[in-house]
Amino acid sequence: MRWLGSYIHGALLILALGAxxxxxxxxxxxxxxxxxxxxxxxxxxSSPVTEISYKEGNRNVVVSxxxxxxxxxxxxxxxxxxxxxxxxxxxxxxxxxKVKPGEKTPSRNTKATGxxxxxxxxxxxxxxSHFKGNKKALELLAGFSSLKAKRALGKxxxxxxxxxxxxxxxxxxEVRFKSKTRKIRVxxxxxxxxxxxxxxxxTGEVFVADSDxxxxxxxxxxRLKETDxxxxxxxxxxxxxxxxxxxxxxxxxxxxxxxxxxxxxKKGEKEEISRSNNWAFKESPGxxxxxxxxxxxxxFRLRARKYQxxxxxxxANGQDVLDINFNNGxxxxxxxxxxxxxxDINDESKNNKPTTGESKINNIKYFLSSPRLESLxxxxxxxxxxxxxxxxxxxxxxxxxxPGKTKAKKNHL
Numbered sequence: 001m002r003w004l005g006s007y008i009h010g011a012l013l014i015l016a017l018g019a020x021x022x023x024x025x026x027x028x029x030x031x032x033x034x035x036x037x038x039x040x041x042x043x044x045x046s047s048p049v050t051e052i053s054y055k056e057g058n059r060n061v062v063v064s065x066x067x068x069x070x071x072x073x074x075x076x077x078x079x080x081x082x083x084x085x086x087x088x089x090x091x092x093x094x095x096x097x098k099v100k101p102g103e104k105t106p107s108r109n110t111k112a113t114g115x116x117x118x119x120x121x122x123x124x125x126x127x128x129s130h131f132k133g134n135k136k137a138l139e140l141l142a143g144f145s146s147l148k149a150k151r152a153l154g155k156x157x158x159x160x161x162x163x164x165x166x167x168x169x170x171x172x173x174e175v176r177f178k179s180k181t182r183k184i185r186v187x188x189x190x191x192x193x194x195x196x197x198x199x200x201x202x203t204g205e206v207f208v209a210d211s212d213x214x215x216x217x218x219x220x221x222x223r224l225k226e227t228d229x230x231x232x233x234x235x236x237x238x239x240x241x242x243x244x245x246x247x248x249x250x251x252x253x254x255x256x257x258x259x260x261x262x263x264x265x266k267k268g269e270k271e272e273i274s275r276s277n278n279w280a281f282k283e284s285p286g287x288x289x290x291x292x293x294x295x296x297x298x299x300f301r302l303r304a305r306k307y308q309x310x311x312x313x314x315x316a317n318g319q320d321v322l323d324i325n326f327n328n329g330x331x332x333x334x335x336x337x338x339x340x341x342x343x344d345i346n347d348e349s350k351n352n353k354p355t356t357g358e359s360k361i362n363n364i365k366y367f368l369s370s371p372r373l374e375s376l377x378x379x380x381x382x383x384x385x386x387x388x389x390x391x392x393x394x395x396x397x398x399x400x401x402x403p404g405k406t407k408a409k410k411n412h413l
Contacts (some may be wrong), residue, residue: 042147042200042207047178049144054217056171056186061220063137072372073133073141075220083123131307132373134226140216144175149207150195156206164188164197166206171214173198186214227303229370229377234334235300237326239282241333242391244322249395250282251292291397295390299324302368302384304377311369311376317342318367321388337369338384339376 053062058080066073161167165188173184187197195208216223240251256276279292322338343363366384367376 039148039150040152040207042149042198042209043182044146045177045180047145049141049175049177051174051176052141052144052217053174053176054171054186054214055173056218059218061217063133063141063217063220063224065141072226073137074130075133075137075224076128076130077221078126078128080124080126083125129221129307131221131375132226133220133224134228136216137220137224137226140213140224143213145177147175147209149198149209150193151208153197153206153208155204161187161199161206164206166197166199169199171218173214173217225304226373227305229302229304229336229368229373229379230300231372233328234326234372236328238329239327240279240296241325241327242322242395243325244388244392244395247395251279251289251296251394252282252285254278254280254285254288291390291394295387295394298383298390299387302379302387304368304370304373304375304379306378307373308367308376308378311371311374314339314367314376321366322391334371336371338379338388339367339369340384340388341365341367 169185171186183201185199325333327333
């Protein structure tokens with residue numbers, strides 16, 4: 001009997017291995033494996049993409065080409081969400097108040113109970129946002145000019161389109177060029193691979209495309225949003241003028257010479273001076289200031305957390321706490337403003353809680369006007385507070401003075 005049991009186990013093992021081999025060899029022929037790096041052309045247009053729009057469920061995303069030559073693309077996201085219950089109740093009350101005396105509110109008969117019920121329409125609201133696109137958004141626009149896919153599946157039958165999620169589609173995409181518009185149906189994700197089924201509406205051809213192009217559009221608010229308010233041009237500035245109130249100080253970027261360039265100079269050859277990340281006061285440009293270098297590095301760490309609106313949309317209770325003028329010596333300077341907004345005086349009454357001094361500080365918000373993002377953006381309050389505090393210390397500091405030395409002499413006196 002033992003030999004019979006061993007025979008059965010061996011047969012089952014052979015069958016399992018055969019099924020595994022068959023699944024690996026044949027069952028995945030219609031899918032794209034990780035090793036498949038080949039790409040097929042979906043289309044190739046001579047003109048660049050001007051706009052991409054994508055709609056899936058309650059979300060609509062539009063990515064538009066930058067209006068300026070060196071600008072960033074504009075991204076608009078609109079999401080439809082149900083209104084809160086309290087807002088619905090307010091709408092119902094308003095509707096009831098509008099009913100004239102003697103009139104009845106709209107009602108209907110229910111078949112189940114035969115009773116009359118007031119009709120309550122589902123109220124919805126649209127939440128819209130506008131922000132600038134990042135490097136990935138630029139690459140996305142460029143990639144759609146010559147769109148490629150992982151695999152071409154031909155023109156499937158109607159039953160297959162249903163199983164692939166293309167009839168009806170999961171999402172709809174429109175790619176606009178200068179003289180034409182291409183429409184794409186977006187279907188289900190492919191099994192086991194990072195792909196999505198797509199179909200060209202004009203030809204009926206179906207492809208397996210990278211899922212990243214769809215997910216990037218769907219979640220554009222987190223994947224395509226530019227958060228750097230400065231950009232390469234401002235980060236390459238030769239000088240910075242910082243001002244707090246009526247007092248100001250100018251910082252200059254120090255020149256750095258590579259060790260190889262120094263060897264050229266010894267041989268009588270011309271040396272090339274490159275940029276450095278070290279900064280000094282204008283009064284002593286050859287002497288690095290560690291405080292200035294650290295302050296500039298901290299300034300460039302600011303990131304946009306939220307787009308507030310146009311650069312002029314500053315609330316009445318906003319206070320200009322820091323002005324920064326970037327200059328590269330070739331063009332006119334670019335000025336940025338850092339604003340502080342104190343918490344609403346009614347916050348304490350709204351929350352029914354006493355506001356302590358520490359909580360008031362934490363409730364203060366900071367906003368930066370960014371010409372690059374063409375918007376007023378909210379930044380980290382803690383980091384902005386440190387930047388303003390350190391800027392005040394830099395402005396009051398004399399060039400060449402060592403930290404703490406002057407203060408020690410006064411204490412001894």
